[in-house]
Amino acid sequence: MKSIELIGKGKEMHGRAYIEVMPDELENAIKKLKENGFNHFVMLSCIDWLEEEKFELVYHLWSYEVKEHVMLSVRMNRNNASMPSMSHLFPQIETYEREIHEMYGIEFDGNNRLTPFLLENWHHAPPMRKDFDSEKFVGKLYESIPFIEEDENEGI
Amino acid sequence: MKEYELFIGPQHPGITGNMMYHLWVDGDTVTKAECNVGCLHRGFERLMESRLWMQNIPLVCRICVPEPDVNEAAYSMAVEQLMDWEIPERAKYIRTIVLELARIAAYLMAIGSYAGSIGIYTIPQWSLGDRDYILDIFEQLTGARIYHIYIWPGGVRWDMPAGLPKLIEKTLSYIEKRLELYDDVLFENRIFFDRAIGVGKIPCDKAIEWGVSGPNLRACGYGYDVRKLEPYAAYDEIDFDIVSYPDLGKFDTHEAGDVYTRMLIRRLEIEQSIAIIRQALKKMPEGEHILKHPNWLRWKVPAGYAFARVESSKGEFGYFVVSDGELKPVRVHVRGPSYTHGINVAERLLKGANIADVSQILFSLDICPPDIER
């Protein structure tokens, strides 16, 4: 596959190239791929590997010329996770970084628009982290609020 | 001149669903636009991590409401990649027919709501009424009007009933006849020309870098379509062309990437979809409609990373599925086309636009907020 040849490592996974790079190699790798026809940025995903104490960021790129999909994967520590922002390379990375900052709590240095995105007035743990217990949260918040019963003696 | 701030949405008829735009306005001209989304955020991706692989099928279809089938198809395809399944031939054809019917329904809705945004209220009355005949087909095929839960990993849930091809053919020829009326009222209408030509232009050299996809990208002159680039279902066995600028058939060609071209691409693709369904009905083989599948409750999917993409009426839909070999997925991430169209592209296009054009630019991008927020 072209992308594996370009970066010099990686493997094929279900018809897609899967390349693991180190955080300091990431910017050059994306730049190199972009210059060589991988000019469609598909999306930026984040995976929380709780047992390994790692966050994995996956940059998906697609080339219309060679019809190839490449997943660039970067791993980082779960504590005080931070990454340099890539939003200068593709403009829509800015939005994905905003979402990941909100949902996982990862800092992106160089992105000045890490404002609240999907959630409003949220001051709990980032909800997409595996250690955030959604069911417990629902029980604590929504289920604890009482119904408003009408006083039958009074009527309205 | 003084600058004003305008807040559009979520309770506003000129907005594409439950989302907000914050505009800074100088006179009649928008100087800055900011998108504010999140009103529909249900935390789907979080919920999917706590459900079985099969329980996710009823969840995924809620991600794009006007066209739910693409989600089921993309999720199923990603899981099939991980399982290394090759689905039966008949299932491939049924999927193609379902996806194309859903595409026509979504385009009719898009054209209707666009026409409403420029004040031609006849078209929404017609097109939404016509869309209902397609929903009738879905009801006979799947039992539901909107959320079908029909495309499953390994094939489709039920076989196609014997009389259905006849009903589909009847509906298609009806819609074909109606398209001529749409042309008279909307697409060959002076109001449409005056409002749409040259408005909301996506700069063609930047379109790919901005992440534009689907009909919006084809309006910029790039003939890219996932159905051709990475054929799924039965698209590789079907003969069809991609409609793209500057070849707009019987319509006049004007500027690339503007509202006019984007809407005409949608109009022409309805004809294309009708032709695809006719071919698929003719070529559809007999046989099984679903693979022999495991017990869904104890179904473990092998570990790995899979990405499946589908062409929806709004653009490229992608599902990124990560499994660690357990009963539940580790991560399902959805790439909705509106994610880039609604936020990045719209914010850039609205800058410099007239206030009166804001609504039609948004509708012509065909933004669907549920797939931004999930």
Add this chain to the structure above:
Amino acid sequence: MGLYIGDKMMKYEEWSKLAIKVSKASLWMLHFCTGCGAIEMPPVMTSRYDMERFGIAPMATPRQADVLLITGYLTVKTLRRVIQVYEQMQSPKYVIAFGSCTINGGMYWDSYNTIKHLEKYIPVDVYITGCMPRPEGIINAFIKLMELIDEGKARGWEKYQKYYDKYKENQRRVFNFEIEGENEEY
């Protein structure tokens, strides 16, 4: 104080009762799509199911609308806007809630961002069950609402006025929710 109809004087209370009864024939619903149920509204509004037969018409501003439709699940972010819109509407006003998710959360029962029971935050007059409710179901709900208005039973807005403090307390709790000891910065 009163109002003359012919030579008969009507008391203000009688008059307002009559006015509410008559208003059922022209229910104007607010054009606000809060969730996926909004996809079934266009078919109901347009040619095939045509709700104008029943005197129901869409309306763009809350101040002129009678009915607020909550079309599906509500997130906390939307709830804030819905309450603002609901309080802008003039009495008498009615709420119709769509789908299972407004009744008990439906399939989003464990989601961190959707409120589960709409009743806790604003009063609801008619519920429609199912996901998605069919257009016939939606029209049926409107007819049920008309019957309730006729019988004087659609009094959610009076309930909201009477228990205003309790409703506000519930709303405040969901908007400013803090768990002790769990709010440190991540």
